[in-house]
Amino acid sequence: MNDTQIIEPGATLGMLGGGQLGRMFVDAAHALGYRVHVLSPDPDGPAGQVADEHTAADYGDLVAVERFAASVAAVTYEFENVPAACAAACAAHGPVRPGQQVLAVAQDRVREKTTLRDLGVPVGPFAAVTSLPELEAAVAQLGCPSVLKTAGGGYDGKGQRVLRSAADVTYAWEDLGRVPCILEAFVDFEQEVSVVAARGVDGTTVCYGPIANTHRNHILDVSVVPSGATAEVETQAVAITEKIMDGLDVVGVLCVEFFQIRDGAQKTGEDPARGRMLVNELAPRPHNSGHLTLDAYAVSQFEQQVRTVCGQAPPPAGARGPAAMANLLGDLWPAAEPGEPAWSTLGAHAADTDLRLHLYGKAQARPGRKMGHLTACARTPHEAIRDAVEARARLAPAARVAPD
Numbered sequence: 001m002n003d004t005q006i007i008e009p010g011a012t013l014g015m016l017g018g019g020q021l022g023r024m025f026v027d028a029a030h031a032l033g034y035r036v037h038v039l040s041p042d043p044d045g046p047a048g049q050v051a052d053e054h055t056a057a058d059y060g061d062l063v064a065v066e067r068f069a070a071s072v073a074a075v076t077y078e079f080e081n082v083p084a085a086c087a088a089a090c091a092a093h094g095p096v097r098p099g100q101q102v103l104a105v106a107q108d109r110v111r112e113k114t115t116l117r118d119l120g121v122p123v124g125p126f127a128a129v130t131s132l133p134e135l136e137a138a139v140a141q142l143g144c145p146s147v148l149k150t151a152g153g154g155y156d157g158k159g160q161r162v163l164r165s166a167a168d169v170t171y172a173w174e175d176l177g178r179v180p181c182i183l184e185a186f187v188d189f190e191q192e193v194s195v196v197a198a199r200g201v202d203g204t205t206v207c208y209g210p211i212a213n214t215h216r217n218h219i220l221d222v223s224v225v226p227s228g229a230t231a232e233v234e235t236q237a238v239a240i241t242e243k244i245m246d247g248l249d250v251v252g253v254l255c256v257e258f259f260q261i262r263d264g265a266q267k268t269g270e271d272p273a274r275g276r277m278l279v280n281e282l283a284p285r286p287h288n289s290g291h292l293t294l295d296a297y298a299v300s301q302f303e304q305q306v307r308t309v310c311g312q313a314p315p316p317a318g319a320r321g322p323a324a325m326a327n328l329l330g331d332l333w334p335a336a337e338p339g340e341p342a343w344s345t346l347g348a349h350a351a352d353t354d355l356r357l358h359l360y361g362k363a364q365a366r367p368g369r370k371m372g373h374l375t376a377c378a379r380t381p382h383e384a385i386r387d388a389v390e391a392r393a394r395l396a397p398a399a400r401v402a403p404d
């Protein structure tokens with residue numbers, strides 16, 4: 001199959017990864033007439049439960065990966081830490097979208113920041129460190145506070161330490177396991193935003209957002225569109241995203257996470273014409289912050305993933321209006337199993353007609369585990385946040401709500 005051939009409905013698509021992002025991809029693929037084969041180690045994961053075929057195997061089991069890849073027309077994934085050998089084995093059989101080069105960039109924070117900087121994309125000051133003396137030199141150069149992150153493997157704030165003074169350096173280096181790291185200057189941001197983008201083989205790109213995101217305990221808590229940033233700042237974020245999509249020749253869906261820095265926060269010596277957006281990181285897949293696209297847009301991020309992986313041009317997103325998403329973590333579930341949040345409280349309020357519940361089919365609730373989400377559509381972003389957050393609060397009696 002050549003790279004521009006369109007994969008028609010009826011074909012089977014391959015999904016590496018068995019979580020909720022994979023599950024929502026399967027749902028979107030089914031709606032468009034495709035079958036999906038999921039490969040993931042978990043025999044009863046959210047995506048495997050709804051897939052047409054599921055191979056329960058490790059990503060390092062190249063015999064299973066080969067068999068999986070031979071059974072599908074194209075392969076995509078729902079997490080960026082797909083081992084390179086697994087992606088290469090899939091690529092030998094057909095398209096892997098987004099491609100291996102994009103995966104390699106997103107898997108290593110040093111390569112990611114270096115590639116972005118080389119593309120002319122604004123990123124904060126950073127330095128690669130592979131030893132304690134290099135870290136000490138980097139701290140002397142970038143100052144404190146700064147953030148030390150492992151180059152590979154981190155997510156949801158794992159594998160990171162904030163260095164408040166030079167006294168923290170040795171402990172942080174040891175604590176992260178003396179592995180290759182990136183040191184980043186601490187960014188004084190006003191808010192964090194993301195842009196989810198879909199790009200076709202023909203280069204057409206469609207963007208969602210910017211979406212404003214707030215976190216709790218390093219896990220995404222609430223996302224909202226519009227982001228509240230000025231039109232100029234929003235335009236900057238979209239332009240940067242398009243530059244990244246073109247620069248990396250992404251085919252598929254990719255999320256760009258940004259820091260929106262404070263107005264006037266530029267320090268002396270920095271380019272005063274510099275924009276207000278710095279790229280923090282890339283996720284070459286649909287993103288938690290894009291879940292509101294399921295209800296707040298005519299075409300969701302998952303439908304875009306299906307279409308672009310199949311070689312189609314992404315259709316216009318079709319924004320419907322302000323919306324907010326609130327994650328439902330396992331903390332909302334009663335400690336004593338079996339038990340469920342108070343689902344009957346949803347629908348009790350007038351605003352609930354514009355509220356949508358999505359659950360991922362995970363059998364076991366654990367604190368911090370993403371079990372589902374709520375999306376509220378409303379007249380304003382503020383009302384959408386209020387509706388989503390209040391509905392979530394009703395799901396758990398006060399005693400069970402995790403403290404801040």
Ligand code: AMP
Binds near residue numbers: 124
């Ligand atoms: P990351 O895994 O890179 O997305 O980082 C997780 C969170 O840590 C981000 O969402 C920010 O809230 C915070 N963070 C990461 N890097 C920086 C930085 N250089 N400056 C300030 N905050 C940061």
